[in-house]
Structures are given as structure tokens and as C-alpha cells.
Amino acid sequence: MKRTGDLQLIKELNKSIILDVIRKNGPISRAEIAKKVNLSPTTVTSAVSDLIRDSLVVEGGTGESSGGRKPILVQLNPDVCFLIGVAIDASKITIAELNLNAKVKRKEVHSLKENIDFDFCNVLIKMIDHFFKKCKNLNNCLGISITIQGIVDSEKGMVAYNPKLKIHNLPLKNAIEDAFNIPTYIDNDTNGSLLAEKGFGNYQQSKNLIYVTIGDGVGASMLVNDSIFRGFHGGAGEFGHTTIDYKGAPCNCGNVGCLENYVSWRAICSRIVSEIEAGNKSLLVEEVHEDLSKITPELFRKAIFAGDVLANTILDDMAFYLGTGLVNLIHLFNPERIILGGELAFENPLLIQKVNEHISRYALQTHSRQLEVFPSSFGNDSEVVGSASLLLHELFHFTLK
Ligand SMILES: [Zn+2]
Known part of the structure; x- marks a missing residue:
């Protein structure tokens, strides 16, 4: 039995690009698709027929006529597979x-x-x-x-x-x-x-984007002129292991003062625990009924919103270190936008705001003037x-x- 929407059938680039135009603009007529992708109407019609035969695209409704018959519109059939x-x-x-x-x-x-x-x-x-x-x-x-x-x-x-x-x-x-x-x-x-x-989020138009994840690790991915910059062995983007303090603590990668040791959840959580054990007060102690192993990124964010002094002091330091690392990335890559994802950036508008303030203060104005750091577009399902x-x-x- 034929597999519906077999990837092999739609691998040809033109068909793929036409399918993406239909996904983003459907319902759309074949003539409009041809205009958008700069391909001949014959090529578009033939590709659309293949996509319809493959059930990835369906016809439905009619568009405005430009003189003759009203054109039949096509759109993606997202649940076919x-x-x-x-x-x-x-x-x-x-x-x-x-x-x-x-x-x-x-x-x-x-x-x-x-x-x-x-x-x-x-x-x-x-x-x-x-x-x-x-x-x-x-x-x-x-x-x-x-x-x-x-x-x-x-x-x-x-x-x-x-x-x-x-x-x-x-x-x-x-x-x-x-x-x-x-x-x-x-x-x-x-x-x-x-x-x-790039495909489904709020920043699809950007051709130079940096995505930074801050969770149990710290990583970055760089879109340079619309293509992911991977480096020689696929190892580019080890942002968490860039040095921000050459007198800093040793990292398990062999380097010292790596960013990850200041802003990852592991680093933040161990700082919360050691500050509380040193006698600093925090709402978090009550939240976890004094079992400090139960502190989560979500509780940390809650404590920030509630105005907890310890959580906000740690957030300030985190934003400073992260901002320092981001300024280095900005000067190297000159991106249009930076997106912060991962469980520490999720629903954490104060972190985003503080990082933006740091960048406008420390980055070259030529690079930072139109640049902004945004949260991820996908929340919980990211x-x-x-x-x-x-x-x-x-x-x-x-x-x-
Ligand atoms: Zn490291």
C-alpha cells in the first residue's frame, strides 16, 4: 500500500517550495502561487496536481475572477498524515x-x-x-x-x-x-x-536569527543568511562553554568560567540552595516545605513574580552573565533577532527585559539599534x-x- 504523502514524492525542491507557499497562503489560486514562487503556471499546475493526488493539498472554494472563470483555490490538508x-x-x-x-x-x-x-x-x-x-x-x-x-x-x-x-x-x-x-x-x-x-513561529521573515536555550544546559543555534551555521563537525553553537570569567570555576568540559556554570538551571538551583543554607530568607523554602531538592524552574519564576528578594538577586546576576554572553554573540553574528527558549526563559518576561537592557547598554549601537530579544513562540510545546x-x-x- 502506498504511504500517504510519501516524502520521496515531494522531495523535488519546486514541489516542496510550492507546498510551503500553499501552507502559508492557502486558500490560494494556482496563478497566485506562480506569481509568488516565480515559476511558470504549467510547472505550478503540474506540481499542484501531484500534491492533490498525494492528498497533501485539497481544492476548496473559488477566488476572484480576473476576467474569465473564477479560479479554484487550493490549501494544505494538514491532518492527512x-x-x-x-x-x-x-x-x-x-x-x-x-x-x-x-x-x-x-x-x-x-x-x-x-x-x-x-x-x-x-x-x-x-x-x-x-x-x-x-x-x-x-x-x-x-x-x-x-x-x-x-x-x-x-x-x-x-x-x-x-x-x-x-x-x-x-x-x-x-x-x-x-x-x-x-x-x-x-x-x-x-x-x-x-x-x-523559522517555519511556524513569529519570526519567519528573519534570515539572521540566533536561538538560545537556557535550561539544564545552555546552547545556541545560528541562522546565517537563512541557513543553519553548523561548523566543521556540527559542533557550532556551544554557547554554554564560551568563557565569560577567566578566573571562574572549572567546568566539566575542561575550560574555566563557562557561561553554563552561571546561567543553567543546575547552576541557578545550586546557588539558590547554598544561599538558603547560608541563612538567606526566601519564599521558596515555604513553597517546598523545606525540602530544597523540590525547587523547580517554575517555582523560581513564581518567586521572581512574587518579589522574593533572593530570587530577584539571582535573576539580576543571571541576566548580567547571559547578557554578557549575548553581547559577544551579537558582535560576532550581527543577528536581526535573538530568541530565548528553555525552561528558565519560559514565562519569564523580567529576564527578557533585563537582558534587553543589558544589550542596549553594552552592545555596539550599530548592532543593537534594531535588535531585540524575544521569548520562544511555542510555550509548553516548544x-x-x-x-x-x-x-x-x-x-x-x-x-x-
Ligand atoms: Zn565548559
Whole structure:
């Protein structure tokens, strides 16, 4: 049986670009598509016929006539097939079913023990297999799209290095494809988040974007002239391991004074705990009934809003260090926008505001005048929308216009 919306059928670039125009502008006539993509009406008509035959596009309604017959309009059929997004971080694996508009239909979160000593691939395959059991028709699954922290060679489908999960050179794409016989895509989590903003977020027009994640690690992904800057081995964007204090504490990467040791959740949480243990008062103590191991990023944000002095002092320092790192990135890359994601930036407008103030004070005016730092567009679903965006980018090629 033919797989609906087989990726092979729509791989040709023109068709992909036409499909993206339909997704963003539908309902739209064939003539309007031809104008937007600068292709001949014959090429557009033939591509649209293929997309309709493939059920990815449907006809519906008529547009304004420019003299002759009213044109029939076409639009994306987002629920004709689905894909699986898998977001892996140091503490959990989130699996979701999404449609072609990156809309989450169903989501499961599995926690990971801190020091895992199990076969990571097998655990992941079992989780995906369990998730598939509740999917209606696997023939309609376009693929599996996986993001993971660390250094990822997306072309080879290899996780080169993930210290938190103790992974070295793991051929994850092959392992998943062998297990399920479904096309699989993998990339670094921050690259996925950047693609999500570019394809579905509020900043689709920007060709020079930087996405920074601050969670249990700190990473960056850079969109340079509409293409992700990956470096030689896919290792570009290790923003968390750039030095901001050469007299600072040693980092587990071998360097000293790395940004990650000042602004990641691990660093922030250990500072909260040590300040409280040193006798500083905080609303957080009551919130967790004196069990300091229960402090979460969400409670930290709540304490900031409630005006807790300790939480706000730590936030000020965090914004200062993060702002310092961002000014370095701004001077190197001169981006149009910076987007801050990750659980410490989520619903944290005061952090965004303070970082913006730091940048306007310390960055070169030529670089900062029109630049602004924004929060991620996707809130709670940002991780899996980021994962899904790897596959959806193959489908729509949204960085190519
Ligand atoms: Zn480091």
C-alpha cells in the first residue's frame, strides 16, 4: 500500500517550495502561487496536481475572477498524515504526534533517571513502540523526528557527544530506522527550535536569527543568511562553554568560567540552595516545605513574580552573565533577532527585559539599534515542535525563500 504523502514524492525542491507557499497562503489560486514562487503556471499546475493526488493539498472554494472563470483555490490538508516528534533532554524524553502544521495532537513525557546506566537506544525504541500502539494508522506516519542535546552530526544521523546521557558516537538514526522502518531525522535540540521559529513561529521573515536555550544546559543555534551555521563537525553553537570569567570555576568540559556554570538551571538551583543554607530568607523554602531538592524552574519564576528578594538577586546576576554572553554573540553574528527558549526563559518576561537592557547598554549601537530579544513562540510545546520541525523542514524547505 502506498504511504500517504510519501516524502520521496515531494522531495523535488519546486514541489516542496510550492507546498510551503500553499501552507502559508492557502486558500490560494494556482496563478497566485506562480506569481509568488516565480515559476511558470504549467510547472505550478503540474506540481499542484501531484500534491492533490498525494492528498497533501485539497481544492476548496473559488477566488476572484480576473476576467474569465473564477479560479479554484487550493490549501494544505494538514491532518492527512502525521509525524512523531521526540525531544530528548538530560532528565526526560517527550514523544508527541503532530500534524503538518506542527500542531501537537497527543504527547507523552517519560522521565529519565539521573545517572542512567541502561542501553539508551533500547529504552527509546521501547518508548516509541509503546507510543505507536495508540496511533490510528501507521501507514500515515511520515517519519520520526528526534532532537537531542549535545553535538549531533545530522547528516550521518549520529549523536557525536552528549555528556549528560554519556553518549559517544551513537548512530541513532540507523537504530530507529532499523527498528521501525520509518524515515528518521535527528539534530541538536537548539537547531530544531530555530527551525521551528523559522517555519511556524513569529519570526519567519528573519534570515539572521540566533536561538538560545537556557535550561539544564545552555546552547545556541545560528541562522546565517537563512541557513543553519553548523561548523566543521556540527559542533557550532556551544554557547554554554564560551568563557565569560577567566578566573571562574572549572567546568566539566575542561575550560574555566563557562557561561553554563552561571546561567543553567543546575547552576541557578545550586546557588539558590547554598544561599538558603547560608541563612538567606526566601519564599521558596515555604513553597517546598523545606525540602530544597523540590525547587523547580517554575517555582523560581513564581518567586521572581512574587518579589522574593533572593530570587530577584539571582535573576539580576543571571541576566548580567547571559547578557554578557549575548553581547559577544551579537558582535560576532550581527543577528536581526535573538530568541530565548528553555525552561528558565519560559514565562519569564523580567529576564527578557533585563537582558534587553543589558544589550542596549553594552552592545555596539550599530548592532543593537534594531535588535531585540524575544521569548520562544511555542510555550509548553516548544521542545516537540522543535523536534518535528526537522522533518517538516524536509517537507516544506522553509529556509529557502
Ligand atoms: Zn565548559
